[in-house]
Amino acid sequence: MKKKGLALLMSLLFVSSALLSACGDKGAEKPSGGTEGAASNEPFEITIRHTQVGESKKFRLALLNDVVSKTEEAVPGLKIKLDAVDSEVNRKEKLRGEMAAGKPPEVFDVFGSPDAGVYSKEGLMLDLTPILEELGIKDKFTTLDPFTHEGKIYGLPIGGSIEGIFYNKDYFAQKGLTVPKTLAQLEQIAEAIKADGKIPFAQSSKDAWIPLMTTNNLWSYYAGAEVTYGFKTGETKWTDPKVVEGVKKHQEWVEKGYFKKGELGFEYADMRNQIISGEAMMMMDGSWANSVFRDPAQAGDMVGKIGYFNLPPVNEGDPVIVMQDANNGYGFSASVAEDPRKLQAVKEFIKNMWTDEMQLRGLKEDGVLPAMKMDLATMNSTSDDPLMQDIFKGVSEIKYSFPAFDALVQADVNTALSMGIQQVIGGELDAEKMLENVQAAQEAANAAEE
Amino acid sequence: MNKALRNPLIYIVFVLPAFILFLAFFIYPIFTAFDNSFTSWNGISKDVKYIGLDNYVTAINDDAFWKAVKNNVYFILFSCLIQVPIIVIFSLLIANVKRLKGLYKTAVFAPSIMSTAVIGILWGFIYNPDFGLMNEILGLVGVEPIYWLSDRKWAMIAILITNGWQWTGFYIVMVLAAILSIPKELDEAAAMDGATGVQRATKITLPLIMPIISVVIMLSIAGAMKAADIILVMTKGGPAGSTDVMATYMIRYAITSFKHGFGNSIAVLIFLFTIIVTVLYQVLIARRNERIEY
Numbered sequence: 001m002k003k004k005g006l007a008l009l010m011s012l013l014f015v016s017s018a019l020l021s022a023c024g025d026k027g028a029e030k031p032s033g034g035t036e037g038a039a040s041n042e043p044f045e046i047t048i049r050h051t052q053v054g055e056s057k058k059f060r061l062a063l064l065n066d067v068v069s070k071t072e073e074a075v076p077g078l079k080i081k082l083d084a085v086d087s088e089v090n091r092k093e094k095l096r097g098e099m100a101a102g103k104p105p106e107v108f109d110v111f112g113s114p115d116a117g118v119y120s121k122e123g124l125m126l127d128l129t130p131i132l133e134e135l136g137i138k139d140k141f142t143t144l145d146p147f148t149h150e151g152k153i154y155g156l157p158i159g160g161s162i163e164g165i166f167y168n169k170d171y172f173a174q175k176g177l178t179v180p181k182t183l184a185q186l187e188q189i190a191e192a193i194k195a196d197g198k199i200p201f202a203q204s205s206k207d208a209w210i211p212l213m214t215t216n217n218l219w220s221y222y223a224g225a226e227v228t229y230g231f232k233t234g235e236t237k238w239t240d241p242k243v244v245e246g247v248k249k250h251q252e253w254v255e256k257g258y259f260k261k262g263e264l265g266f267e268y269a270d271m272r273n274q275i276i277s278g279e280a281m282m283m284m285d286g287s288w289a290n291s292v293f294r295d296p297a298q299a300g301d302m303v304g305k306i307g308y309f310n311l312p313p314v315n316e317g318d319p320v321i322v323m324q325d326a327n328n329g330y331g332f333s334a335s336v337a338e339d340p341r342k343l344q345a346v347k348e349f350i351k352n353m354w355t356d357e358m359q360l361r362g363l364k365e366d367g368v369l370p371a372m373k374m375d376l377a378t379m380n381s382t383s384d385d386p387l388m389q390d391i392f393k394g395v396s397e398i399k400y401s402f403p404a405f406d407a408l409v410q411a412d413v414n415t416a417l418s419m420g421i422q423q424v425i426g427g428e429l430d431a432e433k434m435l436e437n438v439q440a441a442q443e444a445a446n447a448a449e450e
Numbered sequence: 451m452n453k454a455l456r457n458p459l460i461y462i463v464f465v466l467p468a469f470i471l472f473l474a475f476f477i478y479p480i481f482t483a484f485d486n487s488f489t490s491w492n493g494i495s496k497d498v499k500y501i502g503l504d505n506y507v508t509a510i511n512d513d514a515f516w517k518a519v520k521n522n523v524y525f526i527l528f529s530c531l532i533q534v535p536i537i538v539i540f541s542l543l544i545a546n547v548k549r550l551k552g553l554y555k556t557a558v559f560a561p562s563i564m565s566t567a568v569i570g571i572l573w574g575f576i577y578n579p580d581f582g583l584m585n586e587i588l589g590l591v592g593v594e595p596i597y598w599l600s601d602r603k604w605a606m607i608a609i610l611i612t613n614g615w616q617w618t619g620f621y622i623v624m625v626l627a628a629i630l631s632i633p634k635e636l637d638e639a640a641a642m643d644g645a646t647g648v649q650r651a652t653k654i655t656l657p658l659i660m661p662i663i664s665v666v667i668m669l670s671i672a673g674a675m676k677a678a679d680i681i682l683v684m685t686k687g688g689p690a691g692s693t694d695v696m697a698t699y700m701i702r703y704a705i706t707s708f709k710h711g712f713g714n715s716i717a718v719l720i721f722l723f724t725i726i727v728t729v730l731y732q733v734l735i736a737r738r739n740e741r742i743e744y
Contacts, residue, residue: 092706118492119494122496206685206688208688261579262600264688265577265598265601411707412703415703426600426690428690
């Protein structure tokens with residue numbers, strides 16, 4: 001009987017201890033170190049969640065490692081733990097789960113819009129405004145709009161980008177084609193390429209954001225760079241005639257056969273392959289694509305043969321309006337504010353990461369445009385690659401820029417637009433009907449926010 | 451020791467860890483999903499607002515949701531009306547081959563152990579409009595190139611074929627095991643009585659393997675209702691939502707837009723629809739095939 005009781009007791013003890021250890025708060029075991037002041041040398045740790053995973057991001061990882069070393073040297077007792085996670089996994093699963101639990105890492109890779117907006121609204125992200133003012137870099141960024149929520153800055157972009165047209169320079173030279181100054185001239189070039197049996201524009205539309213780069217730039221030319229800002233406030237409508245005209249132009253290009261048939265089934269990489277293989281002669285893409293065309297392993301013989309120009313305006317001499325954005329960067333946990341030593345570490349990280357030197361290094365090694373303001377001469381001096389020089393020229397020509405539409409409209413509107421552009425490309429809907437649907441989604445999203 | 455084992459408390463103590471895990475990872479999530487489905491929760495906020503049945507009303511009034519449901523129904527119909535007969539025919543054929551039976555079994559089973567991502571890429575090549583095997587074969591008989599994954603008319607069929615290819619072998623092995631477990635005497639007796647191969651297959655083997663076919667249909671229905679990965683890999687629900695099923699609809703319209711309350715209501719609807727379909731199948735069809743007497 002005694003043995004039985006002992007067995008029962010031991011079993012209960014085992015189960016309860018297993019449960020208690022599982023429920024234990026790991027964080028509670030550690031001394032916070034926060035109350036001892038910034039001057040203490042006692043070791044403490046912060047985690048940086050980054051997405052520099054794989055061969056293509058090795059330069060960016062090296063840059064991050066250098067910043068980490070500098071930061072550790074500057075802050076006594078600091079140990080930075082690097083946590084590498086795939087970008088999509090971090091964005092859609094890991095960071096969201098941590099945010100839901102209220103425990104994001106101290107520093108984390110984050111997209112400005114809509115992600116940082118949602119997290120900061122819940123008080124989960126550190127307000128960087130006073131830190132940027134203290135460091136004197138608040139006004140040094142090209143744009144902080146995607147990371148700004150109710151006038152406060154919650155994140156910093158790591159790099160910037162513009163959208164424009166990559167083209168086959170050799171082909172243009174052979175056929176006597178020149179960089180167009182108007183949309184009509186661009187269409188003439190497209191007709192000439194089509195008549196030659198080639199595809200004018202490489203495009204993959206399996207992911208709707210890819211064709212929407214073209215649509216976004218077109219409607220901004222027709223309706224103005226500011227038009228997209230007004231959809232959320234109700235000042236402008238998707239059904240405004242000028243917006244319709246812009247989307248109709250895209251529809252017209254599809255109907256004229258300027259894109260390869262079956263584009264709705266092609267992956268992003270396919271459109272780059274269309275350019276590299278010489279099947280297509282032009283391609284609307286973000287400036288980040290330069291890394292592909294400068295890499296012999298990816299572009300082969302095409303290295304040095306690809307140029308870049310901005311989508312030209314409707315009329316010659318009109319201002320150049322181009323999407324210029326900086327939506328990906330780092331955010332910081334609001335909990336950092338409770339610990340002076342961690343706050344000091346974060347300040348030091350920002351001080352070391354967002355410098356002219358690091359931005360130029362990103363540009364030189366990785367082809368990522370600076371997120372911080374920089375004059376053309378400085379950029380030119382960084383890279384003598386002809387494609388980069390074309391992109392720098394593109395940047396210098398921009399009169400008005402705007403962020404990508406998805407930074408300015410609600411996620412539901414983005415979904416409706418994505419669905420709509422695929423329907424237009426597939427010939428299911430025309431531009432007017434598509435935009436009526438988008439406007440309906442916009443009104444529903446605006447009403448839900450009131 | 452025997453006395454100890456007679457004490458129900460001992461059993462409770464040993465069952466408790468597994469039971470707690472079952473509660474934590476199965477029962478609790480189901481209840482939270484039900485609970486969240488009545489909220490406008492964004493997946494992050496501590497401030498959760500209850501909105502009654504609004505999420506369900508939104509889903510039910512959305513044409514895109516019913517399109518997704520229709521695609522789930524296509525999955526079920528394809529599985530039951532096309533895939534299951536193919537499974538039975540191939541199982542009967544493989545069961546009766548004299549040589550290389552192991553090779554056939556391994557060959558048909560191989561796709562089911564491949565990851566869906568690999569299958570998506572593999573079939574992406576097969577469906578490629580320029581150089582894909584499918585169009586090459588059809589081209590031999592004069593068929594114009596088909597844009598399998600870009601054309602809304604063909605995209606769903608392309609996915610159903612791929613999904614069928616992936617899982618047919620798995621079910622063939624299950625059915626084959628049932629066929630091989632039938633006592634040989636039955637078949638031999640029928641053969642001696644003059645029954646042909648087709649007669650033996652349809653009058654003896656088929657009725658005896660009905661319980662396992664019933665299980666295959668049940669698993670196919672459950673698989674069809676929760677299908678998502680193959681669609682995400684092959685078309686991402688496109689073109690223009692034409693291949694969305696309920697699970698990909700949930701991702702497109704809810705999860706990516708920080709609408710976890712709405713997402714949970716779709717998850718609950720998938721759960722309820724699956725229960726309804728499987729219960730109906732059990733009650734109306736499967737129960738008749740449960741008992742086999744040799």
